Amino acid sequence: MKYNKSQATSRAESGSVARHSRALLLATVAVVLATAMSCSVSYTDVEVGVEEIVEEYIESRNTYTRYRTFDEAKKARDIEYEWFQNEASEQERERYVFEQLIRGRMIGARDALPEELKPGGALELAYNDSLDECVSSAGYQGLRLHDNSLEYFNAALVDYQLTEDEYFDLNHECAKYAAEYPTLSESERGRLLDMQRDFYRNIVRDFLEDNPEAVVPLQ
Secondary structure, three states: OOOOOOOOOOHHHHHHHHHHHHHHHHHHOHHHHHOOOOOOOOOOHHHHOHHHHHHHHHHHOOHHHHOOOHHHHHHHHHHHHHHHHHOOOHHHHHHHHHHHHHHHHHHHOHHHOOHHHOOOOHHHHHHHHHHHHHHHHOOOOOOOOOOOOHHHHHHHHHHOOOOHHHHHHHHHHHHHHHOOOOOOOHHHHHHHHHHHHHHHHHHHHHHHHHOHHHOOOOO
8 A cells, every 4th residue: 555645644643734834923023023922911811821831732732632633634724724814804913923932932942942842751651642542442552643753654454454545543542542641640641731821821931921022912
């Protein structure tokens, strides 16, 4: 079976989607800078939408929890781009660029994550364990969805007698399952997810403190 590279890229390809957004950001950041407030105004977390920004960022980090394939994710980004260019109001454009600025700061802060939240840390290991549990319950014990190599993908289609569509369906469903971290105890899951949210809340608040003129509150 011929490998469809655009469909079967690894979860790491969510970075490509982020790069698409950053390219849009670079092209439109002048919108915010040109309309920045002449004086500093303090806003509450609720007025800025700190919780919404953090939750959206965390949920969007894994492309396959939202989309069945990378192509679907790219199409959604293309639609978003068209909306921004042709339909969004001035306030919506300013707010969108503001959120992308913050997203860029959060992406840049990954190296500063606590050890348990970094690649190979407790949270990622729990995610991979949950993927394994999901594929086993679906009758594909030993299938490693967290192995991102093209060689493994092609071999898995043969070894498990899966079509590409079946693989993508399984990957999507198991990604959604694993994002709940069911292999962790309730207390440990809560501790790690609270740590993750607290880390990114602080990144957002630091950005707001450093760039008060760029803040575009929720309407």
